[in-house]
Each structure stands twice: as structure tokens, then as C-alpha cells.
Amino acid sequence: MSETTVTRADGRATDQLREVKITRGWSQNAEGSALIEFGNTRVLCTASFTEGVPRWLKGQGTGWVTAEYAMLPRATGTRSSRESVKGKIGGRTHEISRLIGRSLRAIIDTKALGENTIVLDCDVLQADGGTRTAAITGAYVALAEAIEWAKNEKILPQNAKALTGSVSAISVGIIDGVPMLDLPYVEDVRAETDMNVVVTGDGKFVEVQGTAEGAPFDRDELNSLLDLALVGTKELTRIQNETLES
Amino acid sequence: MSETTVTRADGRATDQLREVKITRGWSQNAEGSALIEFGNTRVLCTASFTEGVPRWLKGQGTGWVTAEYAMLPRATGTRSSRESVKGKIGGRTHEISRLIGRSLRAIIDTKALGENTIVLDCDVLQADGGTRTAAITGAYVALAEAIEWAKNEKILPQNAKALTGSVSAISVGIIDGVPMLDLPYVEDVRAETDMNVVVTGDGKFVEVQGTAEGAPFDRDELNSLLDLALVGTKELTRIQNETLES
């Protein structure tokens, strides 16, 4: 496999991310927020910090982090009905919300969070592939901001180590036999295998979700995809840090 | 009543709008779109143009325009539950969606639209009072863009007069006995009387919705509020036109 000979629609190399842009504090009302863009994919991530925990956690001295993902009806090329109008949440939405929640909880020490809850809302304003990975990557920034806010407000002690690390995520896939990083919609629909990988700032796996959309994949293909994903999440970690230091 | 002596939190005169900003084409996927800002209130309006009409209109040679309004859970100062999660749409959401739809239909000639449907989605990204009036004002821009798009795509003839005029909306209210234009949240909660007025580009009323939140209001107060509203919608009409000509 010679990556240099492959031409992608947008001219990127196979191991290159789309342009990534994170705008901190996009929302004035939330304790933490980030508008994240992976190319044309735009996700608004807000973190809502509230004192107290759900009933089933009360009195255990630990906090809770959860997430809700949703898409605006016209984030996509054709309009889809609102889930509020349909009166129920679809399987895809449920699945992604749960993935985001698990991913963020992986780098939270809920004991150090105290009996507080952080809800991460990830709303896709415009979709062009990779919305769930952008959501995880942006939600981390909003989460870090909210914890900073809680320290400034003296709800958490300055030395609380609520965050045990950072987390980001990226999609990888095999298209016409070639493994590629960060798929836009046009590539995503053609991928034989599609994988979303969630990785900590120090390069360990939080989630690996690989799916054969067309033909099943073998061990070598799996390994190439994981290699690519680690390239991407390393770069995303760098951008997250840069954003949070700004 | 001498309006010049009243001090508003943000230093505006009583008959002055907040800064209004309309960004056309904010969404690349929709046939028409506008991000509209009334001060800190931000609403993303998209227009989805689809051929065909709902079943109950089929075969009558007329089109349909409808609207859906919603708020992101953390658009506001404290997070509210998603209506999709609750499994039902609240009364306030229903009421505003219907108001937006009626307002836009007032300046549409559904015959000239042919058997086509335009759905206006107005999603509040950040809320600071006046979200329904911002939504109507921005939805008009998105609607005009979508009709332009349909003409360019030759779905509508170039000379189709689908739009019979323009429409904008503003809130007015009485605070401590003083009528004021374009209330942010902090004024809105204190208003004794609250009115939303929808006006065409040539200054006629489409909707007048006045509510006594505290004491009932008399005919003079009603008249002062209508006067202010006409000042505001005249300015909004100017900004809409400027935006569409850009």
C-alpha cells in the first residue's frame, strides 16, 4: 500500500486530518463550551455543571458525567424529522450519546468531582461525517472548561484532580482497499470498514468500534486502521491542549 | 413619560433595538439559511425546500410553508431537558412554532409556490429574550434564499411571485410603567405587559400578541407599544433587505 498515490476528494493525504478548529467559550450561558469543526462538520458542545447527582448515586460521595448527542434536523443534506416531534429517540442517537458519555467518564475521577454532575450536550449544527468523534473531542474541551469554572467558583478545590487525562476521537476506514483517516460523508458512505477510535492523551484506547460495512476485515487491516487512528488522535490532543492554553 | 430619562441595563434608548446581525448562508446543506443575532440571542434558521406537499394538500396546485422552533438544552442560563428525551413537545414550543409558520405564510402566495413545501427550522443556539421574534425575522431571510435557490434550480419559474412581501417581528413591553422595544431576558422577566408584534415590510400587522403578565393594560398603553413595535420592525426590514442584497 503506497499512500502517496491515493487521491482523496479534498486532496488530503490518507493519514491527514481535515482542518480542525475549536472555538472555546462559544456559548455564554454554559459553564463550559466549545464549537468544534472537523472540516464542514460543526458540533456545539456545552458542559452544564450542577451540584448534586442523580438519585441512584446519592450519598456515595461521587459525581457523574453524562452526555446527550443530537442533530439539528437540517444538519444533513436532506432534512430529517425532529426526534422531539417523533416522540422518541432513535437508536443511532442513543448509541452515540452513550459512547460520548463513556468516553468522557474514562478520564474523570468521579470521586474527585464530588457529588456534582456535568452534562455534556453535543448538538450537530452541520454534518459532514465524523460527528461523533468531533463531539467527543469538543466535549473534552467543554468539560475541562467546566471543571476550571468550578474551581474558580470554589465548588471544587483548586487541587482537585477531577480530570485524570484528556481524550479525543477520530474515525478511520478502508475505502477501495486503502485505510484512510478522518472520513467526510462522501468517503464514509463508500467505506468497506468503518472504525471509531477513542484514545487518551497518552495514547491508550478507551473505545475501539470497528464495523464491516461491506466485506469482513482481517487482522492486518485492523492494525493499519489502529495505526492511523493513533496518528489522528495525537494531533487532536495537541490542538485540544493548545486551545485550552489559549 | 419622557423616554430619554430611562436607563436600560445595556444603555439603550427605549425605542432602540439591540445590535442585530444576520449571517446569510450559515449552513451549507440547506436551501436557505441565516444565523440571526438580536444581541446575545442567536437563532439558526434553515429553510428546507422539498418538492411535493403534505397528503391533505395534494392535487390542489398549492404549496406549503411550515415552521419548527426549538431550543438547545443549554441555550438558557440553566439547562432544560430535551423534548426528544421527554418524549413530547411542550406547549411553549408548539405555540411558537405555530406563530412562526403563520407569520411566514402571511407573505407567501402558496399558489405561486406550486406543489412544493418549505420547512423553516429555527433552532435557538443561545437565548437572551426575543427568540421568537428573532426566529421570524431570520426565517424570512432563509425563506427568501430558498425561493431564490428554487428559481436558480428552475424548480420555480424566474417570474414566480411566491413572496408577496417581507415580514419581521419584535417584542415590546412595559417595564416600571415605561414602554420599551426589544426586551432582553433581564427586562422580559420584569415586564408588566409583554407583546410580540409581527409586521410586514409595508407596515401592516400580521400578528399582535399582547399579554398582561402583571396588571392588565389599557388602550393607551397598547397604542404606545404598537408605536414602538413599528419603529423596530421598520429597522429590521431595512436590515433584512440589506442582507438579502449583499
Add this chain to the structure above:
Amino acid sequence: MSETTVTRADGRATDQLREVKITRGWSQNAEGSALIEFGNTRVLCTASFTEGVPRWLKGQGTGWVTAEYAMLPRATGTRSSRESVKGKIGGRTHEISRLIGRSLRAIIDTKALGENTIVLDCDVLQADGGTRTAAITGAYVALAEAIEWAKNEKILPQNAKALTGSVSAISVGIIDGVPMLDLPYVEDVRAETDMNVVVTGDGKFVEVQGTAEGAPFDRDELNSLLDLALVGTKELTRIQNETLES
């Protein structure tokens, strides 16, 4: 415009109400009740008085008044599906329930009500236009009965001024250019402009909701409609008082 030359389907003058009939105490089980008729429109209004308030009001020493409006499936000329069967409440129902609640709260001193709740149920048994205005007018009678009941039961002190006034409502509209009072269904569907006006017993406005169904309306038309509405609500106030004194 000479109103006297206009012929209405039922022979009324343009500023004349349909026959209004209010039957107090129609329901033996409720603390207050009234069957109200505006011509063929029949609405059963009951007031349920219960001690205690919703959770969000607890401990503030104030009461709560709220309303629910609904239509029997065959109140209308063609049967509509039950909202209970559809599993959700429609926008129109929500909108009217909220309007009735706001209208009644406008003449209630919730402090004087103590921590008690009154729910007003307005069920349309037969519909012929003006159901929401009949509901408000009848709900006032049921509300007044329920407060009387609470005083007799010594739940409220005899001198509690829970009611700060009375309230009634009427529809007005412009048909073929002529403003008319109290529209039955046959006129309602033809109206270019439709307005519902809620007025206190001393002639002040609680709600003004005007909608251009066809062409937008100007200031003069608005004023004519308000004049007519005040004629109608003055008469309704008289009938309400007469009923409550009987």
C-alpha cells in the same frame, strides 16, 4: 362602512353576541362548575380545588391556578382523533390551555389563595366557533364558585381577596371587510383577520391576540376590532355577575 346594512347568517347585528347561557353547578362532583353556551358552542368548565401546590411553588405561601382545554372527538362537524389515543397533545390544545390559564391568573391574587391549587378543566362538548373565549368566560364562573366553596369550607378565610376582579373573552373578526363580534364557525373560517380579546370586568386588556388569516391588517381595523370586543366583554361581564348572584 355601515354596519347596519350587513346581514349575518343568523340575523345578528355586527356588534351583537350570540345567545349566551351559563348554567352554574352543572357538575355535582366539582368544587365549581359551569356549562356555558355561546349559541351552539357548549363548554363544560369545572374547577377542582386541592390543597397544596406543585413542587416548584412549595413553601412560598402562594397558590396556583392552571387550565386544561380539550374537545370531545365529535364536538365538531367531522370526528377528530382523541389526543389520548394519539398519545400526544396537539399545538392548538396546548396554546388554548395556556391562554385560559394566563387569563384566569390575571384576576387571581395567588398570595390570597394560600398554598392551594385550582385546576380549570374546559371541555368542549359542542363546537361552533369561539370555544376558547367561551371557555375563559365560563371558567371564571367555575373559579368564583370554587373560591366561594373554599370559604364555606373554611379552607380560605371569609375575607380572603383571592379574586381581584372578573374576566371574560370574546372573538372578533373582519369578514368581507366588515368587523364583526362573536364569530360562529361559518364566519370564523371566512374571516380575513381573527382576534381573541380577554378583558377584565373593569374594561382593561388581559390578552389581545390578533392574527391575519388572509391579508395583513392596519391600525384602523385593529381599533375597530378592539371597540367591538369591549362591547362584547361588557355584556359578558353583566351575564357572569347575574349568574353568580343567582
Add this chain to the structure above:
Amino acid sequence: MSETTVTRADGRATDQLREVKITRGWSQNAEGSALIEFGNTRVLCTASFTEGVPRWLKGQGTGWVTAEYAMLPRATGTRSSRESVKGKIGGRTHEISRLIGRSLRAIIDTKALGENTIVLDCDVLQADGGTRTAAITGAYVALAEAIEWAKNEKILPQNAKALTGSVSAISVGIIDGVPMLDLPYVEDVRAETDMNVVVTGDGKFVEVQGTAEGAPFDRDELNSLLDLALVGTKELTRIQNETLES
């Protein structure tokens, strides 16, 4: 058991119905309607006749009769939540709706009805025991009216034998060991055994639903209850006929 020595709260003999009143044509909008009263129990029954049948019956040349039962929230001594607000229909409502539907279909020849549908809506305006039996008895009158209407409108031929008989229903129960006819609420809650019996005009059983609320019942008790029920339905048949002939 000597029935004459038992004193009922309202002074009736054990085999005596409460005062039964049926008002034909109470609703002007429906094809058939009856307001039926069993003492303080009041049920509004409407019959909606529409051409066509549900999809699963199409093309078979037979009609359909179905029923929906509901209670106004304040029909009872304490207010219950609306099923439309709860977003689902309760088991009791479902059960009674199905019972009414089956009971009416027992005296309908769906072939003779042609491909037409009649929906019977039975809404309890005031409840004092026996609402389901009043609903069945009243629904028969509304149904008969609707079929008469269809013949007058020439939708059904004059000689169509869509009705194969009449049907009525009554509750019976055992209280302190004594079988009694037509239980009001105060007796119903004390009954050891409660039975609802649906009977045709010629005295045959359509439904027998007996339930031991307290101790199980034996064959003799069952027989006494059936005897009483037949006394009651015979009288109801007489009243139905009288009403329909008026």
C-alpha cells in the same frame, strides 16, 4: 334472602333501576347522539358515520363498528389526570372501550352496513357508578340514530337490516350478601361481587363479566345476579324503544 327488608342508600328496592333518562340528538354535529343518565351518572354518546372502512377490512364488503370510552378529568369526586396529558391510555379505559365495541357489534350485521364505519364515542361527563353499562345502553340509541340518518341520506338502502336487534347493559352486585341491581358508586365500592351483564332486546346474553372483589362467589349467587340483570335490561330495552320512537 328477603329483598324487601334491605334498605339502600337511595331508598330503592334491590331489583329497581335508578332513574334512567335518555336525551336523543343532544349533539347537533353527530349523525347520532344520546345523553344518557343512570341517576347521577351522565354519559354523552355520539355516533360518527363515515364512508369507508379501516385498511384491514377494505374490499370485503363489510362495515365496522367500534367504540371509544373516556372520562372527563373531573367526572369523579377527585380529579384524575387526562390520559392525553399522560400520553397513554390506561388499562381500564382500554378494557371498557373494547367491551362497548364488542357489545354493539353483537347486534350489527356488518354485511348489511356496507363498507361504512360507525365510531361510538362515550364520554362520561359525570360518574356515579355504572358508567360502562350506561355507555352501552346510550350508544345503542346513538347507533340506531346514525343508521336511520344513513338511510335518510340514502347511503344505506331503506330496507337494510344493519341492526339485528337492540342491546343494553346493567351492573349487578352482592353487598352484605344481598344481590342488588344497578349500583351507584357508594354501593359499587362495597360490593363483594360485581357483575356487568350485556343483554339483547330479546333477553339473550352478549357479555357476562363477573368479578369477585372480595370473597369468591358460588353458582347460586351467580344465578341470582343474572336474574336481577335480566330484570334491569328488560326495563332498559323498554326505555330505549320509547326513546327511539319519540
Add this chain to the structure above:
Amino acid sequence: MSETTVTRADGRATDQLREVKITRGWSQNAEGSALIEFGNTRVLCTASFTEGVPRWLKGQGTGWVTAEYAMLPRATGTRSSRESVKGKIGGRTHEISRLIGRSLRAIIDTKALGENTIVLDCDVLQADGGTRTAAITGAYVALAEAIEWAKNEKILPQNAKALTGSVSAISVGIIDGVPMLDLPYVEDVRAETDMNVVVTGDGKFVEVQGTAEGAPFDRDELNSLLDLALVGTKELTRIQNETLES
């Protein structure tokens, strides 16, 4: 009527049950359980014993027994949609769940049960007629097991008389004029009259639910059906006892 001359599809006599099989303790996780088979009908009944009672019963020193019935989507010859997917429970399911709950409560002394709740889940794994009667008969075995379990766990005292007797149920019906016991699906759909009878171990009636599916039935037919039902439930009682003693 000479029963011996009638030939049933499966060769049984008209007063003969299908093969009945009860497997105790089929579920390892529940406090009580039974897989019951009436011929090809298979229902898994589990009893869940939990300390505490629903809020409306708290502090009264009495327990609660309730039941939920459901069918797997492919229990039947053609697949039906899941009620969880449809988002609501159908009338038939509601009706049967309520019947099972009432039937079991008829032989429970809720005082002797203490403030404990037993939920009986009856899930039809395969349906061939008589699922509700099999459910009641099997649920009794699961219930008896759960009470035994509670005594062994010392949650109930050894001498608590929570069970006041036993209960079983069977269907009977008239097919081609002949009363028959325990109808499989093929007979059930042809029955003119269908009756479900719930009987205690000492032969008294808990529920009698007879429905004319075709022609109404007379007193003699009712009596024949009750006779047959008592033959069937006597045999079921014997099998229940045998199972519980094993």
C-alpha cells in the same frame, strides 16, 4: 347433545384438557417461576418478591400483588410488532394483565403478606389459544413458590397465611353448537361463544367472562359452559398441587 360423537381436531373429548405440563423453578433468577404448557401454548411465569409497596399503599401494613402479561412478537403464527417499539401497550394486553392480577389477589391475604410486593410476569413464548388461562394457572405456582421463598428467607413468618387458597383458569366455548373445554387457536377462532372462567381450588368463581363472538347465548348454554369449566379447573387444581408437592 351427545359429546362422544363430536370429533375435535386433536382427538380430545369435549370435556378433556390438552396435555398440561408445569415446570417449577424454570428461571433461576426469580423468587418463584413456572413454565406452563397447555398443549402448544407455553407461558413463562415468574414471581418477583420485593420488600416495600407502591406509594399509595405505604403505611397500611398490607402487601400488593400485581401482574403483567405480554407476548413475544413471534409467539404467534405471524409476527406482531413489539409493544415497546410501538411505544404503547395495546388494549388486549392491558385487559389480560388486569385479569391475572385480580385473579391472584383473590387468593392472597394482603395483610398476611406484610408490606411486600409480588409482581407476576407472564410472558407467552408460544401461543396456541388459552394463553390467559395458562398464565393464571402458572402464575399461581410461581406465586406459591415466591411465598415459600419468603418464608425460607424469614421475610415472612413460617405460619403466615398469605395464600388463602389456590386458583386456576380455563377457557370454554361453543363451537358448532357444542360446548367444549380448553380451546386451542383453531377452535377459538370458530367459537360462537367464548368464556374464560377463573375458579378457586375449592370450586368457587373468581371471574366469569363470557362473550358472544357470534350469536348471543342463552341461560342453558351459559350453564353448560360453567359445568365444563369446573371440570377443567378441578383437574388443573390437582396438577398444581402435584407440582407444588414435587
Add this chain to the structure above:
Amino acid sequence: MSETTVTRADGRATDQLREVKITRGWSQNAEGSALIEFGNTRVLCTASFTEGVPRWLKGQGTGWVTAEYAMLPRATGTRSSRESVKGKIGGRTHEISRLIGRSLRAIIDTKALGENTIVLDCDVLQADGGTRTAAITGAYVALAEAIEWAKNEKILPQNAKALTGSVSAISVGIIDGVPMLDLPYVEDVRAETDMNVVVTGDGKFVEVQGTAEGAPFDRDELNSLLDLALVGTKELTRIQNETLES
């Protein structure tokens, strides 16, 4: 790491499956069915074959395979509420249903299936860990039976290659640092990393879903888990084939 020294609760080696049992044709009503047991986990899988496809697939000459997963309320150690009663499907149920559907579609040639639909219902009768992997493994057997049935019924030609292979699934996890195969509930809750792997009969991956429940995992751990999973699915493939040949 020496696997032989680790003691599992049930005495198994770390690379050993629990006892697997597949009962073909457990349901008489479905076109294909299997009751599958992984130790105490029991899942009833049925395949419903129907002619025709969902609307969005019509006219494309391809078939459809989909799956629905659910748990009986008392499959688990403590009872959970029915999703039908709650009126909505939870995220976990959605997620697993989608996983099963994707897994089975991976070995189906939808063109060869013609315009036919197969619905796989996987209902967990008893849960002890690994329910989703048992469901996939059992659903394959039911699916194969249904396709065989369709050939016997001449709905599919005898030589149709609708199945392109076989598929099975197993869970693996790291407990106290040791990778283990096929986790029962007691191990599952203690696992630091949990992975579900879906593999074709010829050893290729269909899905790899690894989740760090505690600490993130590294590449070596990922590799050990995949090795174990392939051991397990190889054995499951053998058992599936044996079952289908019987």
C-alpha cells in the same frame, strides 16, 4: 502471564467457553428458531420470513434482514420495568438490536434474498452475561433455518446463495489483569476492559467493540483479547454447524 494458574469462579480455563447448547426449532410457529444457552444465559431466537421489503427498499430487487433484542423483565437478578410499560426503548436495547442486525447482514447477500424480509427476534429469557453474543450466535441458526424453509417452500430457488457464510460472537475481557473468554455476569461487572467480537466462520472480523470500563487499554491487551475471541468463535462455529447438520 500464565493462564493456567488463574482460577475462575466456575473452574473454567481462561480460554474456555461456558457450556454452549443450541436447540433448533424450539418455536413451532416461526420459520426458523433456536434456543441458545451460554451457561445460564438463555436466549430465544426466532426468524420471521415475510415476502416484501420495507417501503424505502421497494423495487430494488434486494431483501432485508433486521433484528430486535429484548429482555424479559425478570431475566435478571432484580426485575426491571418493561420497555413497553415505560413507553420507550432504552439506549442499551437499541444498541444491541442494531449490532445483531449489522452482524447478520454481514453474511447475507441481500440480492440473493430477493424482495423478502427476515426479522430476527432475540428475547433473553435468562441473563448471565454475554446475552448479545449468544443472541448473534443463535440468530445465525434461526436465520439459516428460515432460508432453508424458504427454499423448501419454493419462495427462494434451491441454489440461491443468500447466506455468504456463518457468523458467531463472543465476549472477552480483562479481569485483574488477565484476559478471559466468555464472561458470565459475575466476571463482567469486574472487567476492566470488555470486548464483544463478531467473527465470520472463516475467521474474519465483522465487529470489534472494545470498551475500557476502568483503565484504558494498550495495544498488547487488545491483541490478547482478539486472540481469545478467535478461539471462542472458532468453537462456536463448530457447534453451529453441528446443530444445523443435525
